[in-house]
Amino acid sequence: MAEVIKAPRGTRDILGEEVFLWQRLEEVVRKYALLFGYEEIRTPIFEHTELFTRGVGEETDIVQKEMYTFTDKGGRSLTLRPEGTAPVVRAYLEHGFSVHEPRVKWYYIGPMFRYERPQAGRMRQFHQFGFEALGFGEPACDAEIIHLAWMIYQELGLLDLSLEVNSIGCPLCRPRYIARLREYLAPLEDRLCENCRRRLVSNPLRVLDCKVESCQEVFGEATFPKIQDFLCDACRKHERELFTLLENLRIPFAVNHRLVRGLDYYTRTVFEIKVRHLGAQDAVGGGGRYDGLSQALGGPDVPGVGFASGMERIVLLLEKTTQPSFPFRVYLAPQDEAGEGVLLSLSRELVACGIPFHLDFATKSLKYHLKHAQRMRIRFVVIVGESERTRGVFALKDLASGEQVSLPLSELLARLRKERELC
RNA sequence: GUGAGCGUAGCUCAACUGGUCAGAGCACUGGACUGUGGAUCCAGGAGUUGGGGGUUCAAGUCCCCUCGCUCACCCCA
Numbered sequence: 001m002a003e004v005i006k007a008p009r010g011t012r013d014i015l016g017e018e019v020f021l022w023q024r025l026e027e028v029v030r031k032y033a034l035l036f037g038y039e040e041i042r043t044p045i046f047e048h049t050e051l052f053t054r055g056v057g058e059e060t061d062i063v064q065k066e067m068y069t070f071t072d073k074g075g076r077s078l079t080l081r082p083e084g085t086a087p088v089v090r091a092y093l094e095h096g097f098s099v100h101e102p103r104v105k106w107y108y109i110g111p112m113f114r115y116e117r118p119q120a121g122r123m124r125q126f127h128q129f130g131f132e133a134l135g136f137g138e139p140a141c142d143a144e145i146i147h148l149a150w151m152i153y154q155e156l157g158l159l160d161l162s163l164e165v166n167s168i169g170c171p172l173c174r175p176r177y178i179a180r181l182r183e184y185l186a187p188l189e190d191r192l193c194e195n196c197r198r199r200l201v202s203n204p205l206r207v208l209d210c211k212v213e214s215c216q217e218v219f220g221e222a223t224f225p226k227i228q229d230f231l232c233d234a235c236r237k238h239e240r241e242l243f244t245l246l247e248n249l250r251i252p253f254a255v256n257h258r259l260v261r262g263l264d265y266y267t268r269t270v271f272e273i274k275v276r277h278l279g280a281q282d283a284v285g286g287g288g289r290y291d292g293l294s295q296a297l298g299g300p301d302v303p304g305v306g307f308a309s310g311m312e313r314i315v316l317l318l319e320k321t322t323q324p325s326f327p328f329r330v331y332l333a334p335q336d337e338a339g340e341g342v343l344l345s346l347s348r349e350l351v352a353c354g355i356p357f358h359l360d361f362a363t364k365s366l367k368y369h370l371k372h373a374q375r376m377r378i379r380f381v382v383i384v385g386e387s388e389r390t391r392g393v394f395a396l397k398d399l400a401s402g403e404q405v406s407l408p409l410s411e412l413l414a415r416l417r418k419e420r421e422l423c
Numbered sequence: 424g425u426g427a428g429c430g431u432a433g434c435u436c437a438a439c440u441g442g443u444c445a446g447a448g449c450a451c452u453g454g455a456c457u458g459u460g461g462a463u464c465c466a467g468g469a470g471u472u473g474g475g476g477g478u479u480c481a482a483g484u485c486c487c488c489u490c491g492c493u494c495a496c497c498c499c500a
Contacts, residue, residue: 006491009491009492060498061497061498061499062498062499065424065498066498066499083499083500112500114498114499114500116497116498116499117424117425117495117496117497118492118493119493119494119495119496120493120494120495121499121500122498122499122500126500127500128500130500195497211496211497261499262498262499263499272499272500273500279494279495280494280495280496281498281499281500283499283500284500285500286499286500287500307500308500309500310499310500311500312500313500314500333458333459335458365453365458365459366458366459366460367456367458367459367460368452368460369459369460370459370460370461371460371461372460373460374460374461375460381459381460383458383459385458386458387458395458395459397459397460399460399461402459402460404459
């Protein structure tokens with residue numbers, strides 16, 4: 001056992017009972033996608049590196065230190081996708097949707113990759129589902145995206161959700177706020193952490209959500225300028241309408257003046273949904289409006305709004321609240337080689353009836369089969385040995401009650417069909 | 424990238440201040456019960472105690488390095 005190869009750092013296998021939780025999550029996502037009219041899009045796992053440097057932003061942590069970038073044999077620089085929005089917008093532009101069908105609603109489910117130190121709720125390969133509405137500039141669409149996220153979380157039974165919303169303006173008004181923020185922070189610079197002093201130059205908005213205590217104190221003071229006072233008329237109107245719509249949808253939210261996002265493409269609406277009991281990585285989903293992304297990727301001016309959700313984090317929560325449900329199956333336990341033949345034939349009938357089964361073989365004792373069936377959480381076992389064969393019947397044992405009956409084929413199938421319905 | 428804690432059988436963990444300490448339970452396989460599970464009992468397989476080096480008469484136990492895991496910072500989903 002000296003040198004077994006293990007899964008790479010930050011990756012893991014999803015198997016056993018946990019798989020049922022993932023399937024449940026995916027079911028709910030697809031259900032709401034259908035209900036809200038979002039169609040699935042599947043984009044490549046890797047893209048040209050440039051898509052992310054231009055789309056996500058050169059200055060972001062994702063681009064600067066978290067990307068899995070490699071050169072292929074043709075000398076191209078490629079990157080394992082660290083997020084889903086830029087690829088979706090790329091596909092939208094590449095296929096000419098901006099011309100022939102400018103308003104689309106899409107969703108995706110799949111793995112993303114970021115080179116980070118693994119931690120609770122943070123993996124190097126992780127999974128997200130996300131919704132994107134391209135071509136929609138209306139605040140109602142922001143509301144729909146948030147509504148959609150909220151509904152999915154509700155359906156999954158996630159408790160203690162909190163929604164925080166903010167606007168980070170647009171290229172018209174944001175520079176004025178940033179200038180004012182710099183002005184305000186300049187005399188307080190010595191109270192800021194080292195990181196923030198650097199951000200003051202490179203990306204002042206990020207100073208707002210710094211978690212260092214000394215920086216928090218600076219913003220605890222009422223005098224710090226809030227972006228809401230600097231929004232242009234259009235951005236202000238957009239924000240107000242969104243708030244009204246969220247109230248009408250009865251989705252509770254809090255305005256967090258210091259919520260900014262780590263990706264450069266956001267404009268106006270940004271939001272984050274957090275949940276308690278998740279440890280340090282408590283953001284279960286987040287998103288916002290990205291009206292500038294299309295142009296950053298060389299396309300026309302196309303508005304867009306969307307959100308993405310971390311699936312590992314949701315599964316972590318589901319593990320605490322949800323019992324995994326096991327599918328109905330029948331265990332086929334042959335007692336000898338001839339019995340294997342009979343059960344193999346039976347499996348054809350089961351397939352025709354749509355009854356799932358697990359066939360094991362006669363090299364094992366009946367004791368083994370019964371134990372094994374129980375461990376697999378299978379309730380019904382069909383046994384075929386010599387005595388069944390000579391009588392032309394199947395023994396059906398119910399492990400829950402211990403009851404066992406001998407039935408001919410037609411009755412066996414009828415009984416199993418009935419049990420499947422009940423289950 | 425930074426910090427802290429931890430690495431003993433597939434899993435969960437024992438082994439007092441270094442001295443029969445390489446163990447137990449669960450799981451697995453077989454048997455008691457020659458075709459009947461969840462209980463009990465017995466037996467068995469499986470670990471160069473993550474790897475390497477050092478201190479010592481003696482190291483799972485102390486020191487150093489390395490790898491890995493976990494949590495946190497950071498960042499984000």
